[in-house]
Amino acid sequence: MTRMENVTQWNLIFTGLEGFGLRAMVFIIAIAILFFSWSSIKNIRPVSRRILLFSLRLAGTLLIVLLLFQPHLEQKEVLKLKNKVVCLLDASKSMSLKCGDIAVTRAQLLDNFFTENDAFFKELQSSFDVNFFTFSDIPTETSYKDIRTGITPDGEDTDFAQTLKYLQQRYKDDNVKAFFLFSDGKDTVERPANVNASEVIAGIAREFSSPFFTFAPAENMEARDVALSSISYNTFTFARNPWKVDATIKVMGYNNLKLPVTLKEGSDIISTKVITANEEGEYNVTLSFTPYKTGTFLYTVSIPVQPKEAITENNQVSFLVKIVRDKIRVMHVCGRPSWDERFLRQALKNDPNIDLVSFFILRTPNDISNASNDELSLIPFPVDELFTEVLNSFDLVIFQNFDYRPYDSPIYRFSYYLSNIETFVKDHGGGFLMMGGDLSFTQGGYDGTSIEEILPVYLTSGKDLTETAGLRAALTENGQRHPVTTLDINNDRNLSIWENLPELDGCNITTQPKADAVVLATYPSQGEPPLIAVRDVGEGRCMAITADSLWRWNFLSVGRGGSNRYYMKFWQNTIKWLIKDPLFNPIHITINKDTFLPQEEVQVNIKVLEKSYQPWEGVHLEIDVTNEFTGKSIFINKGITGRDGQYTFNFKYEEEGFYIIKTIAKNESGEIGQEHTVFNIMKADKEFKDTSIERELLMKLAEVSGGKYFNLPQKDIRGKISIENPPITKLVGKKQISLWDKGYVFVIIISIVSFDWWIRKRSGLS
Structure with a gap:
């Protein structure tokens, strides 16, 4: 008082x-x-x-x-004593928006109001004790002098309910006779879809005994803006499955627009649609695409900036999506039934994480039949559908003892489909496995084809070379530590397991492994031909198993009183490696979370594994953290991995945005590999998502409290507002x-x- x-x-x-x-x-x-x-x-x-x-x-x-x-x-x-009057001025960022085509912001509109009604407020202060506040989420007390010099609209959030509750507590024992509220009415608190913000705030206002006089820019003061007011998407999705994002575009102040809406992965455009906005209002659009890689990726939905837009920050929205595997889709193509085919197919079918599509080639286009296809139980191999239309929906393709040549006629052109498989591996990150047999490798005619281009071994030229002696597989030095051939985490036990696996019945002979291939096991006969070899090819991976009798590791092991767990473990390791399961990546970058506040500490750990997947000590790391959109480098670092193959560092940064942590691993022989991950620095800024003026909220607030709503500008408010001013006294002492x-x-x-x-x-x- x-x-x-x-x-x-x-x-x-x-x-x-x-x-x-x-x-x-x-x-x-x-x-x-x-x-x-x-x-x-x-x-x-x-x-x-x-x-x-x-x-x-x-x-x-x-x-x-x-x-x-x-x-x-x-x-x-x-x-x-004097009665009180309280004035509240919105200082959130949305008040910095321009009013229509004029060069006046909403905050400047308030400045003009106080200039034009200065005499009224001076009279008000002579008759009442007037308190002034600026508010965004919680009010901050200020003075009339500070308001007259201009407020800075920089609040990150607007919470009317919190503001009203603060006033209730602050003035619960005071004689407040009126509240003046100046705002654009934009409340940014996220509430359930069935909860109306105006009703929530009106409910609190009903508890006040004093009227609210509310002021907002008039209808002709709306900002000109095209905004992505909301987007809806799943924060994770499954590889090789369609994913979509639903966007709502709000158009204000424009007519007859053609708006291209673009979806990008990083800087690559992956989907675009054009909408026609004939008038102001909201428009919905759905963008979709099918991801093939697993990991966390940055996506951006954007619309072009229009002439005289009040704000451009809401013309694009970026977000992170985690892509994981649902089920591993495997296409298994076999030339003829065999024990090896039977045991492999059973292993794949019994794995609940695998969706298996398997084909036996029992009938070729060259087979003569006097009946129509509808009358035959053996359908033709659906070559075109598999290797053109749905190939990219698979994670792994297995050719087991399959000869493609019967399909390489002028009609079927299977050699063309072999090039599709090469593209599937190199460009789409797929996995490919070829298994041995008398219809595989050179015997299947794959020498000189696109398949040989991606295999980890060179094929002989037209020669049918096989080894038929019964011998056990022999692990190489790399094979002793590689995740595919690790059947036990203890190295000595793992060697013992491989030494005691049943013998195999021979293998296909290839010439030699390619320079970038890794041989994991050999067939210990003359020349020690590769038995299991692997190779990274472009974005994908390939494996060659030159034997057709791995089934013996299952059948004979069980027959000796053992189990088939090593056979199953081998295939589990093989499939995980071929589909690039993140656990098998040789370079890992992990951060403590995906989204950070400005100046919050980002904790980064980099782990490097050898080809044998053991910790790699002494690897030199070149680390660069860059802005995803501008390419500006914000942090450069170098490090060396320790005995555990790991290097850890921390850093902070102020500016909001999406950033990529890239690392290049090198040793004395040259580059080992590269890896990257994405994170985000952002504030919870909701002020510019929707730039419209919410007059309904301010009108409701005035109505339920017994006050009045006014449009700005208002040049003479003196005669339009009446405030009760009964005398009040306070006893301060007596005797x-x-x-x-x-x-x-x-x-x-x-x-x-x-x-x-x-x-x-x-x-x-x-």
Whole structure:
């Protein structure tokens, strides 16, 4: 409260003989005493003496009555106070938007209002105690002088409910007679779809006893803007499955627009649609594509900036999506039934994480039939559909003892489909496995084809070379540590397992492994031909298993009283490696989370594994953190992996955006590999998602509180607002002065009694 003046008030109070009945009895007794006193002296002469005696007795009786009533004089110190008025000004970022085509922002519109109504506010401050606040989420007290110099709209969030609750608590014991609220009404609190912000805020406003006078820019002051007001998408999806993002575009201040809406992965455009916006309003669009890689990727939905747009920050939205595998889709093509085919297909079918599509080639286009296809139980191999239309929906393709040449006619052109498989591996990150047999490798005619281009081994030219001796597989030095051939985490036990696996029945002979291939096991015969070899090819991976009798690791192991777990473990490892399961990546970058606040610490760990997948000590790392869109480097670092193959570092950065951590691993022989990951630095800024003015909220607030809504600009507000201003006072101190227990009172009473006695004696009365 603010003081107006200090006033002293005096009051006479009685503290004795409490209760009306007792006081009435005293008055009756006093009257009776005076009556009998008058009766006893009514015959005294002269009359003047009689009147003097009665007057003395009347005075004495009154003094005694007053003495019984115990009179006090009460002094009060009272303050006369001013009623309060509260003014709130929206200082959120949305107030920085321009009003239509004019070069005036919403905040400047408020400045103009206070300039044009300065006299009104000076009068208001002379009659009321006026408090001024700026607010975004929580109000901050300011002064009229600061408001007149201009407010800075920089609030990150607008929360009307929180602001009103703050005012309730702040002024619960004060006489606030009016609230002035200046805003664009944009409340950025996220609420459930079935909850209306206006109703929530109106419910709080009903609890106030004072009216709200609300002010917002008029209809012709809407910002010109084309905004991605909302997007909806799954934060994770499955590789090789369609994924979509639904976007809502809000158009204000424009007509007859052709808006291309673009979806990008990083800087690559992956989907585009054009919408026609004939008038202001909201438009919905769905963009979709099919991802092939697993990991976390940055996607951006954007629309072009239009002439005279008030803000461009809401023309694009970026977000991270984690792509994982649902089920591993495997295409298994086999030339003829065999024990090896049977055991492999059973292993794949029994794995709940694998979706298997398997084909036996029991009928070729060259087979002569006198019946139609509809009457035959053996359907032709659907070559075109598999290797053109749906190939990229698979994670892994297995050719097991399959000869493609019967399909390489001028009609079927299977050699063309072999090039599709090469593209599937190199460009789409697919996996390819060729297994041995008399219809595989050179015997299947794959020498000189696109398949040989991706295989980890060179094929002989047209020669049917096989080894038929029964021998056990022999692990190479690389094979002793590679995840494909790791059947036990203990190296000694793993070697023992491989040494005790049943013998195989021979293998296909290839010439030699390619320079970038890794041989994991050989067939210990003359020349030690590769038995299991692997290779990274472009974005994908390939493997060659030159034997067709791995089934013996299952059947014979069980027959000896053992189990088939090593056979199953081998195939689990093989499939995970071929589809690039993240656990098998040789370079790992991990960060403590995906999204950070400005200046929050980003913790990065880089782990490097050898080809044998053991920790690689002493690897030199070149690390560069760059902005995804501008390419600007914000952090450069170098490090060396320790004994555990790991290097850890931390850093902070202020600017918002999406950033890529890239690392290049090198040793004395050259580059080992590269890896990257994406993270985001951002504030929870919702002010520019929707630039419209929410007058409905401000109108509702004024209505339920008994106030009034006004459009800005308003040049003369004086006669349009009436505020009650009843007088109020506050007691700041009081004291009582006793009038009955003073000595002079008793002296007066004794003096009256003595004078009465003296007169009666002089008159000869008893």
